[in-house]
Amino acid sequence: MSILVYCDTFEGKFRKVSLELLSEASKIAEKTGDEVHAIVLGPSAKALAEETGKYGAKKAFYCEDGVVENYSTEAYAELVEKAFDESEPKLFLIGHNPRGKDLAPRVAQRLELGMVSDVINIEVEGDDFIFTKPIYAGKCITKQKCKTEPAFASVRPNVMAVEEKGGDAPELVELTPEISLDDIRAIVKELVIQKSERPELTEAEIIVSGGRGLGKPEGFQLIEELADVLGAAVGASRAAVDAGWREHHDQVGQTGKVVSPVLYIACGISGAIQHLAGMGSSKFIVAINKDPEAPIFNVANYGIVGDLYKVVPVLIEELKKALNK
Amino acid sequence: MKIIVCVKQTFDTEAKIVLEGGKVSDKGVKLIANPYDEFAVEEAIRIKEKEGGEVVLVCVGAESATEAMRYCLAMGGDRGIHLSDEAFLNGDEKSAAAALAKAIEEEGDYDLILCGQVAVDDGSAQVPQRLAELLDLPQVTIATKIELEDGKAKVTREADGGNEIWETELPAVITAQRGLNEPRYPSLPNIMKAKKKEIKNLTPDDIDADTDEIGANGAGTEIIEYFLPPKREAGKIFEGEVDECVKQLVDALKNEAKVI
Numbered sequence: 001m002s003i004l005v006y007c008d009t010f011e012g013k014f015r016k017v018s019l020e021l022l023s024e025a026s027k028i029a030e031k032t033g034d035e036v037h038a039i040v041l042g043p044s045a046k047a048l049a050e051e052t053g054k055y056g057a058k059k060a061f062y063c064e065d066g067v068v069e070n071y072s073t074e075a076y077a078e079l080v081e082k083a084f085d086e087s088e089p090k091l092f093l094i095g096h097n098p099r100g101k102d103l104a105p106r107v108a109q110r111l112e113l114g115m116v117s118d119v120i121n122i123e124v125e126g127d128d129f130i131f132t133k134p135i136y137a138g139k140c141i142t143k144q145k146c147k148t149e150p151a152f153a154s155v156r157p158n159v160m161a162v163e164e165k166g167g168d169a170p171e172l173v174e175l176t177p178e179i180s181l182d183d184i185r186a187i188v189k190e191l192v193i194q195k196s197e198r199p200e201l202t203e204a205e206i207i208v209s210g211g212r213g214l215g216k217p218e219g220f221q222l223i224e225e226l227a228d229v230l231g232a233a234v235g236a237s238r239a240a241v242d243a244g245w246r247e248h249h250d251q252v253g254q255t256g257k258v259v260s261p262v263l264y265i266a267c268g269i270s271g272a273i274q275h276l277a278g279m280g281s282s283k284f285i286v287a288i289n290k291d292p293e294a295p296i297f298n299v300a301n302y303g304i305v306g307d308l309y310k311v312v313p314v315l316i317e318e319l320k321k322a323l324n325k
Numbered sequence: 326m327k328i329i330v331c332v333k334q335t336f337d338t339e340a341k342i343v344l345e346g347g348k349v350s351d352k353g354v355k356l357i358a359n360p361y362d363e364f365a366v367e368e369a370i371r372i373k374e375k376e377g378g379e380v381v382l383v384c385v386g387a388e389s390a391t392e393a394m395r396y397c398l399a400m401g402g403d404r405g406i407h408l409s410d411e412a413f414l415n416g417d418e419k420s421a422a423a424a425l426a427k428a429i430e431e432e433g434d435y436d437l438i439l440c441g442q443v444a445v446d447d448g449s450a451q452v453p454q455r456l457a458e459l460l461d462l463p464q465v466t467i468a469t470k471i472e473l474e475d476g477k478a479k480v481t482r483e484a485d486g487g488n489e490i491w492e493t494e495l496p497a498v499i500t501a502q503r504g505l506n507e508p509r510y511p512s513l514p515n516i517m518k519a520k521k522k523e524i525k526n527l528t529p530d531d532i533d534a535d536t537d538e539i540g541a542n543g544a545g546t547e548i549i550e551y552f553l554p555p556k557r558e559a560g561k562i563f564e565g566e567v568d569e570c571v572k573q574l575v576d577a578l579k580n581e582a583k584v585i
Contacts, residue, residue, distance in 0.1 A: 010485070071489070073454075073464055098484040101442075102466045105418070105454035114419050114545015117449040130549070135447055139342040140349055143550040186463035186493035189479075193487030200485050206584070230585070248469070248504045249483065254338055254445065255360065255503050263584045274338055280557065284582045286574065292562075301560035302577055304570045314571045322575050323585065 002037040002059070003029050004089035004150075006080060007052060008099045012044040016203045017095030017157035019055055024122065024160045025093060026056030031124045035059060037087045038170065041068050041076055046172065053170040055163070061086065063175040071099070072187040077106045079175045084111065086173060089150045091129055096154035097202065104154045115152040116144045118258075120159050120281075129153075137254040137277030157202045158260045159281075194249075201250065204233035206263045207279070209252055210245075211237035213268020213289055213308060217245035222312050223267060229319045235259065235279075237269045253278035267308045271296025288312065326378035326436040328369040329429055330402065331453065332362040333421075334386050334393035335446040348551055358393035361441025363400070364501035367508040368471060369439050370401035376473070379403040381432060385413050385424045391524060399511030399519035406432065407526050412540045418447070420543030422455035427532040427539075429460065435496055437478075442467045442500035450500075457498035464498045465491045469505050 003025040007018035025036045038052040038060040045068075049060035061083040067075050080103070084092070094100040096118045108115040121132035129151045131144045146152060181187075201207065208230065210223040220234070227234045236246035238253050252259055254277035264282035269275060271287070271294055279285070280299065287300035288308045297303045304311050336342075337355040344350065358366075369380040382397050382405040384390050394405045406428050413424050429435065438460075440453035450466075457464035469488070470481035473495075482489040483502050493499075511519070529536055536542060561577065563570035578585045 015485075098467060098482075101450050102454065102464070105451035106458050106464065108451070108545075109419070109422065109455040109458035112545075114417065115451060116546055117418075117447075117451055134554075136336065136340070136342050136349070137338070137445065137448065138554060139340075140344070141552050141554050142548045144546050144548050146546050148545045186465055186491060186497060188482075188489045189492050190490040191484075191487065192490065193484075196486065202485065248502075249486070263578070263582070280554075284578075284584055285557075285560075286578070297562060298559045299557040301582065302574055303560065303562040304567075304574060305562060305564065306567055306570065310567050311571060314567050315574070318571050318575045319585070322579055 001090045002035045002087045003032070003091045003093070004037045004039065004083065004087045005057070006092070006094040006100070006103070007038050007040045007048070008095055008097060009040060009042055009044070009048055014048060014051070015095060015097060016162070017097055017155070019162045020157065020160040021093045021095060021155055022052060022055035022057060023163040024155070026163070026165060028091065028122065028124055029056065032090070034090060037061065037089070039080060039083045041079055042071070043069060049172055050169045053167045054165065056165045056167055057170045059087070059173060060170040061173045061175050063177060065177050067177045067179060067181055070188045072184045073102055073106050074184050074186070075177060075179050076103055077110060078179050079177055080107045081110055082175050091151045092153070094154050096156050100154045108152050113148045113150070113152045114146045115154070116146065117154045119153045119155045122153070137274070138280055139277070156258065156260070198227060199231070199233045201233045201235055201252065201257050201259055204259070204261050206230045206232035207235045207252070207259055207261045208232045208265045208267065209235035209237065209269060210240055210267050211269030212239035212243070214240065214245070219268070220245060222309070226265070226312055226316050229316055229323065237275050266296055266300070267312060269296055270294045271299065326372060326376050327434055328372060328378060328380050329432065329435045329438045330362070330365050330369045330380060330382050330397070331425055331438070331440040331456070332366065332382050332384050332393060332397050333359050333444055334390035335359045335444055338445055342553065344551055344553060356389060356392065358396050359441050359444045361443055361445070361501055361503070362397070363508040364503065364505045365439035365441050366397045366400050366402060367506045368501055371506065372437070372473065373401070378436070381406065383425055383428050383432070384408065385421050387414060394524055395519050396511065398522045399516040400509055401515070402522070404522055405524040407524050409526060410528050412529050412536055415541040416539060417544040417546045418449050418451040419455060419545035420539050422452045422459060423538040423543050424534060425452070425456055426459035427534040428527060431527070431532045437496055438462070438498045440498065440500045442502050453498050453500045460498070462496055462498050463493045465493050466500045467502045468499050469502050471499060471505070
């Protein structure tokens with residue numbers, strides 16, 4: 001039996017969550033005595049499938065046929081189902097990212113399986129897998145089991161560790177699609193991706209976020225400068241997005257993105273419950289706000305009460321010194 | 326066009342979570358229509374206003390969920406189907422989708438199904454995709470723009486770092502993301518009118534639902550424990566001159582937290 005991992009890719013590389021899941025699967029497989037199997041679909045799938053061995057996969061299913069060049073739920077779900085048939089998993093893992101959110105529940109339903117979404121921890125208890133899953137935007141945590149087999153879970157990105165094991169190339173198994181492009185009823189036609197040097201918010205180690213306290217959209221120039229010194233991603237509170245200062249893509253919070261960086265620096269953000277829902281699991285939180293009563297100070301590891309337009313420029317200079325930039 | 330919109334009632338996003346007897350208590354909690362469902366309802370109404378047709382709400386949930394349905398009817402929905410029988414309740418995403426699918430099949434003759442992309446209580450984002458699979462429909466999730474043309478839809482979908490532009494045949498299941506539209510606040514006259522709009526309560530028999538597939542019986546997962554997350558404690562607040570504060574902060578980040 002196997003631990004089967006769907007490895008999402010983008011532009012010829014693995015999404016970071018795929019490596020996190022292969023690493024986690026390897027840890028689990030050490031306990032259960034199973035093999036880790038990977039699924040890689042889309043352009044460059046074969047070459048990427050070969051790489052999965054470095055993270056513990058013994059077998060990798062792949063398909064780079066024309067029918068998977070652009071994503072469609074229908075083609076990808078069919079191929080994942082084929083991989084299930086050949087792999088015989090006892091546990092299936094996929095990232096809880098935009099791709100996973102589209103694909104996983106469809107596959108789960110096709111296979112008539114229960115599924116736990118947005119898992120942040122997995123425990124092995126005999127033959128069971130116990131999934132830790134936040135609900136109510138993280139205000140409550142649950143432990144859940146699947147009643148159906150195999151167990152099926154989507155995992156929150158940026159929570160599990162990546163561990164390269166340096167194994168051999170896995171056995172490659174090519175999957176052959178039955179579906180043709182003519183059969184497909186819904187498909188991606190075009191990607192409009194903002195090219196950025198900065199890391200993706202949900203994968204970032206460090207995030208610098210701006211909120212209403214910036215007072216104006218130009219305030220984000222300062223946030224970006226600070227982010228660039230740290231190699232960080234830039235986030236925004238709902239207030240800043242509603243004001244039109246940043247796109248919804250940048251929003252951190254209950255109705256935006258849930259992030260788990262090592263360091264989250266909140267500038268001019270008061271710290272409403274809904275914002276905390278998005279960044280409350282950050283390892284370290286720094287708050288810069290001129291209101292000493294701002295709720296963010298109740299959860300920040302470090303805080304400075306002051307005018308961010310005075311504090312942040314000094315912080316940028318001090319960090320440049322500390323990082324020898 | 327007949328547009329089906331799936332709606333559910335959830336805790337208000339401001340609600341404090343309290344555990345009682347090891348489970349989440351709903352005592353004194355304000356209940357609302359799932360905010361993401363409002364985007365779906367709003368979009369359905371706009372399509373109806375443009376193309377003509379009707380907006381039919383479908384809801385799996387306890388009696389109290391009628392309130393959420395009335396709100397959506399007051400926004401401009403035409404009628405509702407409520408599945409509140411005990412047999413439908415206390416399930417999970419799998420059993421909710423099974424119930425909705427049967428009700429929607431029974432209703433029939435629809436052109437489009439809209440749902441919120443996620444519910445703010447479970448945060449799972451599974452039900453609409455399961456529904457699409459059960460009804461054998463194409464799906465487009467996390468939509469921020471929907472343009473209908475000739476039995477097809479062009480949909481902008483929010484993905485990591487940007488957008489995907491999809492094309493789908495109709496009927497389809499499309500899930501609504503924040504930014505799709507600005508949901509209207511029901512006017513008082515519309516709230517009054519909504520009280521008279523039809524909400525049909527259907528039983529498992531009415532929709533030919535298999536009692537093994539719905540509610541607690543049909544759940545594919547089980548929650549074995551609930552607990553509250555550890556509270557984050559307030560940390561150090563640096564006070565004094567800006568230069569001094571910043572130096573202390575950088576020092577702490579470097580030598581204490583060791584994150585830079």
